[in-house]
Amino acid sequence: MDGRAIFDLSGKVALVTAGGHGLGREYCVAMAQFGADVVLNDIREDLARETAELVRQCGRRACVVAGDVSLLDAVNTMVRRALEEFGTIDILFCNAGIMNDLVPLHELAVESWNHVVATNLTSTFLCMRAVLPIMLKKRSGSIIVTSSVSGFRAIATPEVAHCYGATKAGMISLMKHAAVAYAKHGIRVNAIAPGLHDTKPVGWKLTEEDARRLNDAIIPIIPMGRFAQPCEIKGLAVFLASEASSYVTGQVFVSDGGASA
Numbered sequence: 055m056d057g058r059a060i061f062d063l064s065g066k067v068a069l070v071t072a073g074g075h076g077l078g079r080e081y082c083v084a085m086a087q088f089g090a091d092v093v094l095n096d097i098r099e100d101l102a103r104e105t106a107e108l109v110r111q112c113g114r115r116a117c118v119v120a121g122d123v124s125l126l127d128a129v130n131t132m133v134r135r136a137l138e139e140f141g142t143i144d145i146l147f148c149n150a151g152i153m154n155d156l157v158p159l160h161e162l163a164v165e166s167w168n169h170v171v172a173t174n175l176t177s178t179f180l181c182m183r184a185v186l187p188i189m190l191k192k193r194s195g196s197i198i199v200t201s202s203v204s205g206f207r208a209i210a211t212p213e214v215a216h217c218y219g220a221t222k223a224g225m226i227s228l229m230k231h232a233a234v235a236y237a238k239h240g241i242r243v244n245a246i247a248p249g250l251h252d253t254k255p256v257g258w259k260l261t262e263e264d265a266r267r268l269n270d271a272i273i274p275i276i277p278m279g280r281f282a283q284p285c286e287i288k289g290l291a292v293f294l295a296s297e298a299s300s301y302v303t304g305q306v307f308v309s310d311g312g313a314s315a
């Protein structure tokens with residue numbers, strides 16, 4: 055294989071969780087642009103349908119399975135629907151993630167902690183658990199989890215990203231364990247760790263004051279001096295999903311404008 059063919063995803067099926075908005079939407083479109091059909095999940099069916107339309111505009115097939123991926127039944131239904139529709143899953147993006155309430159750790163409600171852990175970390179486990187048997191049978195597959203620089207750094211947002219960062223660190227650990235365990239079975243597992251991408255997250259209710267504080271805290275520590283545009287994540291997604299990364303597993307790929315350099 056040579057040239058651009060190493061990035062070709064023709065004939066592949068990608069499953070993207072939380073594909074209705076932000077980075078998940080970028081992953082879906084990137085997969086379709088490089089030839090994959092896409093199963094896309096989101097807790098918001100309306101957003102998932104919008105993304106499905108973008109996938110179809112790329113000439114690929116899209117299947118929407120709305121549901122909350124922190125729940126076992128929803129994940130099993132999603133994977134069953136993917137198999138009914140496309141017969142297999144080659145690429146899995148564990149992308150669902152939400153921020154915790156923006157309060158100091160000692161004021162964080164236990165319910166908020168549990169909700170964030172379930173949405174970010176438990177969902178990753180549930181999706182891997184449901185999709186790995188399919189990949190094991192075909193002895194191939196690529197799993198990509200969306201972690202965050204908060205998974206290994208606290209410096210920029212120490213007061214706000216505590217629980218969120220803990221889940222993102224957990225995702226990195228889970229990714230590494232799965233990568234080592236399944237390497238001999240032809241399955242690669244990697245993480246993308248974005249810095250701040252300007253996705254205007256749907257579940258993150260920032261007051262103007264919060265936004266200003268975040269801006270003031272983070273922009274000065276980014277060597278590139280700006281947040282990323284959502285589409286700037288697509289290159290890593292295609293690289294990790296495709297044969298271009300055939301000898302790459304167990305790694306974290308940071309996209310943060312040099313902030314953690």
Ligand SMILES: NC(=O)c1ccc[n+]([C@@H]2O[C@H](COP(=O)([O-])OP(=O)(O)OC[C@H]3O[C@@H](n4cnc5c(N)ncnc54)[C@H](O)[C@@H]3O)[C@@H](O)[C@H]2O)c1
Nearest residue numbers: 072074075076077097122123150151202250251253255256
């Ligand atoms: N945007 C950033 O700067 C940034 C930085 C680092 C990491 N991340 C991570 O990237 C991922 C996507 O973030 P984003 O900024 O695109 O968010 P976003 O808010 O733009 O989109 C998230 C999507 O997830 C869906 N969703 C929420 N809970 C869900 C659930 N339980 N099941 C299914 N879908 C659910 C929402 O409806 C929404 O469509 C998250 O894991 C986030 O932690 C984002």
